[in-house]
Amino acid sequence: MFVILFDIDGTLVDNDRAGRLAMGAALAAQFDVPEPESITTAGRTDRGIAEGLFAEHQIPHTEENWQRFHDAYMAELSAALPRRKGRVLPGIASLVAALQQRDDITLGLLTGNVRGGAQRKLEFYGLGQYFPFGGFGDQHLTRDLVAAEALAAAQRHLNRDLDPQQVWVIGDTPRDISCARSIGAKVLAVATGLYDEEELAAESPDILTADLADPAPLWNVLQR
Ligand SMILES: [Mg+2]
Incomplete structure (x- = not known):
């Protein structure tokens, strides 16, 4: 077994960076901050990435903010996947x-x-x-x-x-x-x-x- x-x-x-681009777009749209130029994702957890992005932009890492980010990221990801050459x-x-x-x-x-x-x-x-x-x-x-x-x-x-x-x-x-x-x-x-x-x-x-x-x-x- x-x-x-x-x-x-x-x-x-x-x-092909669909995930990173979708995260950046979600963050910018929900919290009115500039889209991050780069996000390091390899080996990290999405929650850990969000914690880092929130800290960088002085966004409180509350359950409510996480949920907003998560839901926007899901929508952006669905849109980004077919646009990229993955x-x-x-x-x-x-x-x-x-x-x-x-x-x-x-x-x-x-x-x-x-x-x-x-x-x-x-x-x-x-x-x-x-x-x-x-x-x-x-x-x-x-x-x-x-x-x-x-x-x-x-x-x-x-x-x-x-x-x-x-x-x-x-x-x-x-x-x-x-x-x-x-x-x-x-x-x-x-x-x-x-x-x-x-x-x-x-x-x-x-x-x-x-x-x-x-x-x-x-x-x-x-x-x-
Ligand atoms: Mg991996």
């Missing part, structure tokens, strides 16, 4: 379809995206049917907390306790690697996001790969 928890941005898909990353479509066929493998998400953002992105790119549960970035300020939520969600989904060594996290940033370690999981790092193989190697993932066009290294560790 294996549980595989996928990151979304830089791992499953490249959204794509499913190499090998992913066939890999997740093949993984889903195995009855001893369960797929889930471990993402900093809010639940609605994850759903919008995956549905837009045709990957909406593969991930019945996950850990998300609606509440948590750090990725380690998302990892704990994802592990708990996996155990609820399967209705059993899991040995974390049966859990694989797949992600594209040093934070994906460290959050996997925080729950005792194995980790495959893939250099299809902002970080190259050398940067990811520094965090000692169990498997490191340029992309998942050749999924053999993953299949090797998923032997029955």
Whole structure:
């Protein structure tokens, strides 16, 4: 039995900055501030990103302000996805379809995206049917907390306790690697996001790969 928890941005898909642009537009429209020139998102949670943006613009991080930002971001994201030239990353479509066929493998998400953002992105790119549960970035300020939520969600989904060594996290940033370690999981790092193989190697993932066009290294560790 294996549980595989996928990151979304830089791992499953490249959204061509649709998410960042949508966040900037949502912030500007709701709080009457200039659109941020750049937002660092890799490996962070949406809630953590919002906290940083709010602090930068002296916007109180209240539940009400978060909800306003969240709802505007969802609308902006739905509009932005089809305008950008995003794509499913190499090998992913066939890999997740093949993984889903195995009855001893369960797929889930471990993402900093809010639940609605994850759903919008995956549905837009045709990957909406593969991930019945996950850990998300609606509440948590750090990725380690998302990892704990994802592990708990996996155990609820399967209705059993899991040995974390049966859990694989797949992600594209040093934070994906460290959050996997925080729950005792194995980790495959893939250099299809902002970080190259050398940067990811520094965090000692169990498997490191340029992309998942050749999924053999993953299949090797998923032997029955
Ligand atoms: Mg990522």
